[in-house]
Amino acid sequence: MFRPFASVLFLGALLAGAPSTAETGAPDPADWESVLEAAQGQEVYFHAWGGDPRRNDYISWAAEEVEDRYGVRVTQVKLADTGEAVARVAAEKAAGRDEGGAVDLIWINGPNFAAMKREGLLFGPWAEDLPNWKFVDVEGKPTVVNDFTVPTDGYEAPWGMAQIIFYHDTERLAEPPRSIAALGDWAAENPGRFAYPQPPDFLGVSFLKQAAVELVTEPEALQQPVDRTAYDAMTAPLWDWLDALQPNLWRSGRAYPATGTTLKQLLADGEIELAYSFNQSEASAAIANGELPGSVRSYVFDEGTIGNANFVAIPFNANAKAGAMVFANFLMSPEAQAYAQDPAILGNFTVLDVANLPDAERARFEALDLGVATLSPQELGESLPEPHPSWMERLSEDWARRYGLGN
Numbered sequence: 001m002f003r004p005f006a007s008v009l010f011l012g013a014l015l016a017g018a019p020s021t022a023e024t025g026a027p028d029p030a031d032w033e034s035v036l037e038a039a040q041g042q043e044v045y046f047h048a049w050g051g052d053p054r055r056n057d058y059i060s061w062a063a064e065e066v067e068d069r070y071g072v073r074v075t076q077v078k079l080a081d082t083g084e085a086v087a088r089v090a091a092e093k094a095a096g097r098d099e100g101g102a103v104d105l106i107w108i109n110g111p112n113f114a115a116m117k118r119e120g121l122l123f124g125p126w127a128e129d130l131p132n133w134k135f136v137d138v139e140g141k142p143t144v145v146n147d148f149t150v151p152t153d154g155y156e157a158p159w160g161m162a163q164i165i166f167y168h169d170t171e172r173l174a175e176p177p178r179s180i181a182a183l184g185d186w187a188a189e190n191p192g193r194f195a196y197p198q199p200p201d202f203l204g205v206s207f208l209k210q211a212a213v214e215l216v217t218e219p220e221a222l223q224q225p226v227d228r229t230a231y232d233a234m235t236a237p238l239w240d241w242l243d244a245l246q247p248n249l250w251r252s253g254r255a256y257p258a259t260g261t262t263l264k265q266l267l268a269d270g271e272i273e274l275a276y277s278f279n280q281s282e283a284s285a286a287i288a289n290g291e292l293p294g295s296v297r298s299y300v301f302d303e304g305t306i307g308n309a310n311f312v313a314i315p316f317n318a319n320a321k322a323g324a325m326v327f328a329n330f331l332m333s334p335e336a337q338a339y340a341q342d343p344a345i346l347g348n349f350t351v352l353d354v355a356n357l358p359d360a361e362r363a364r365f366e367a368l369d370l371g372v373a374t375l376s377p378q379e380l381g382e383s384l385p386e387p388h389p390s391w392m393e394r395l396s397e398d399w400a401r402r403y404g405l406g407n
Contacts, residue, residue: 281347
């Protein structure tokens with residue numbers, strides 16, 4: 001996965017003393033016809049992590065549809081690190097570039113969103129006035145309006161749900177561990193057969209957060225900014241557990257998979273017995289593509305796993321705000337959401353309330369074959385909330401200090 005917060009820490013210094021900019025002449029999403037008119041002929045530079053070929057293909061499909069229907073051209077700027085786009089917007093604000101920015105739309109989550117919202121780097125609010133917002137399942141999926149505990153307040157539009165799932169080859173591992181504590185015990189009995197990507201990789205930090213949810217002394221405190229005075233005592237059980245896990249990891253913790261893709265390959269090669277992903281359909285898609293055997297199955301921990309929503313946001317000085325809104329609205333449409341949920345395409349679970357869609361739109365989802373290894377929404381259960389963004393940053397920093405290669 002991408003590294004979503006590498007540039008967050010220096011935004012405050014970069015923006016110190018930067019003047020705020022009032023919006024002038026911005027399109028009003030409540031007047032959708034005027035937005036469509038203004039968007040005609042615009043080119044939207046959509047800055048998004050480019051490490052997943054299937055997601056890149058999905059973005060290309062959506063871009064073609066939007067150009068054909070609305071005359072808006074969407075170009076994906078493929079990022080290795082979302083922080084690249086965040087830093088660019090921050091630099092433009094510091095330089096006084098209040099219009100004609102280089103970034104029109106950005107795939108963003110967690111610490112990056114919190115930082116951009118705090119520093120006045122986002123256009124809005126706009127998302128909840130989009131025509132397709134009426135289909136979004138705000139009640140059933142509260143993370144569509146809370147990004148890592150930070151209220152979106154209409155500054156982001158959701159375009160997919162994500163939740164940690166674990167997967168294993170049932171012919172090699174019949175009964176996998178179903179909690180963090182059980183995983184530690186299993187790893188001690190099966191040394192070298194588990195791995196997680198190296199933080200600050202997003203999937204690696206997500207594993208730290210999943211462990212923290214189960215192990216810290218006051219899990220409810222994870223929903224608030226890190227309390228520096230209580231942090232050491234609160235996280236001691238987490239670091240004790242990781243200390244015990246370390247020598248039982250793949251290659252005895254002396255090396256780490258670089259990404260989730262590497263993790264999946266290690267499972268396919270028989271080097272590890274258990275992998276995990278933030279894409280609920282990853283195992284099914286890999287089976288269909290011949291990357292994993294048909295005996296692989298997915299599961300979640302008995303007490304649940306962390307989940308969140310993927311969002312897009314518009315920078316304060318975007319050059320093509322109207323076109324960006326048109327593209328974001330299409331990504332929330334039942335058509336695009338059902339297409340994305342197809343495991344053969346992307347396997348991204350929908351942000352919509354499927355049960356309350358019009359009959360024809362609901363039928364799109366009902367016709368989907370989610371795949372042999374994909375859990376149903378009922379089997380996934382309600383996801384656990386993400387910790388506050390400050391926990392993501394602090395856990396990653398402390399992990400690097402304790403276990404980073406070269407230490």
